[in-house]
Amino acid sequence: MMTLRLGYVPLIDAAPLIVAQELGFAAEEGLAFDLVRLGAWAQARDMLGAGLIDAAQMLVPMPVGQALGLGPALPAMDLVMFLSHGGQAVAVNRDLERRLRGAGHDFAFNDARAAGEAVRAAVTGRLRVGVPFPLSTQSELVRHWLSACGLAAGELDLVTVPPPMMADAMARGDVDAFCVGEPWASVAVERGVAALLLPGTAIWAAPPEKGLVLLRDFAEARTSETGALMRAVWRAGRWLDDPDHRCTAAEILSRPAYLNLPPELAERGLTGRMTISGNGELRDTPGFLAFNAGGASFPWKSLAALFAHRIAARHGLDPQTAASRAMARFRTDLYRQHLRPAGAPLPGASQRVEGALPQDRSVAAERGGMILRADAFFDGFTFDPASAN
């Protein structure tokens, strides 16, 4: 049995790593996972860079930032598969909640346009929004959503707040709103300081959230362990996508060694049954969090390009160079090589127009067909890596 050390941050989307170990998907591949709970995203990056862990759960834009030279000088890091899509929620503080309700907003939790315009009308001065990390899917979601709803860049302050501190930051008045991965939005609702306004999937139907990241040297030199790791995690994701398994997953994740929270809190995001306010209002949100379903784990190079373009624009870097550097870090080749034997559906191409699927669509795959999940943005935005270059 070969032991691999994996770093994870306590969030419900760490589930594929934890479930792979707990339910024997790792053992099936001859692996034991030594799961190291991390306190900060920067810690995941640095420990991976120093070789203190073999692989890490990371925010998808983090390896993009490394490719663009925005992080510390560490060995090259590659994203070999996505671990999850979605799982984020946007929340507002009680004061903003009152103003939004006063202006007639219904907190339907599914209409990003209505919510965004209501927020824009309700705020006076700058809107301070907490995100877990400067390079995060949350940060991209919030920027995209609010700018599409007419909020000028100068009216928005994004503030980095570590997820476990999100509720405190809101209670102290440091932020007016936040976008964070579960269970931390639900924790703030439970503490009575926040109301949930939108799931991340209402802004972008398939926002890639976490990825499995390895050092390139490791992935290329230790191919058999890399393949075994990817297959174990992929099978755990497939198990997790069965709705009947989500409550069991919540029980496992909530254990003291992992999230150390009441299972009921982890269950909300995993089942998509969200309690959005202190009054106990429920909103069923199908597809709130996906692991493998609809090809979610395939690391499209076009998504690397999309994040690279946006990040490069903010940092004054050349978008074309940034996109090509980032695309080289998303290893669709390793995904095909290692997951083909496990029977993972493999799309014919490795890049596509992002945001082009308003509904799930059946497409041709390497063998037979596969279903790709809907990935539209609420405002119809699309990104074509070919014409962007």
Add this chain to the structure above:
Amino acid sequence: MSKRLLIVVVEPDPERAQPIAEGLRDAGDHDIRIIAEQSGLARQVADLRPDVVLIDIANPSRDILEELALASGPSERPVAMFVDRSDEGLTRAAIEAGISAYVVDGLRPERLKPVLDAAIARFHIFQQMRAELAATRAALEERKIIDRAKAVLMKARGIDEEAAYALLRKTAMDQGKRLADIAQQLVMAAGLLGR
């Protein structure tokens, strides 16, 4: 004579912050500030404009400092900081010791090294203490499990404590397993059987 360095240590626990500050004072004539409160951390650090910021690698507040390091341009960046790029070996030693260093752009490596060396030495001591504490806790947990396993055996087989312990130990030796693992299995099985 080069100017004194302003070193900020972000550490909420005074029992950890003090020894780090002392270690740094021994390393040279520096101005050392401790920030314990994470609220408004980015603002506090930006206002101080330090040369070096030291923080535990696992401190969630690190991600707040990343925001400063990533601010869009030197003119807008309140403090131009990056995890040290100057010396790969030193960076690695710091990460291994559990410490992150954010360093102002342009700080010469020979000025940084003694500071980091001193911090690394202190953090190694913390790591040892943490490992010892974890080992003590684990031993305590194991004792508890073994006691429960003994109680299960005593009740089920009507034997005394000494005999129950001997039986556990013999089983562990026969199976080539640790006593605590056998005890854990027994307690779990008893739980399943509702005993």
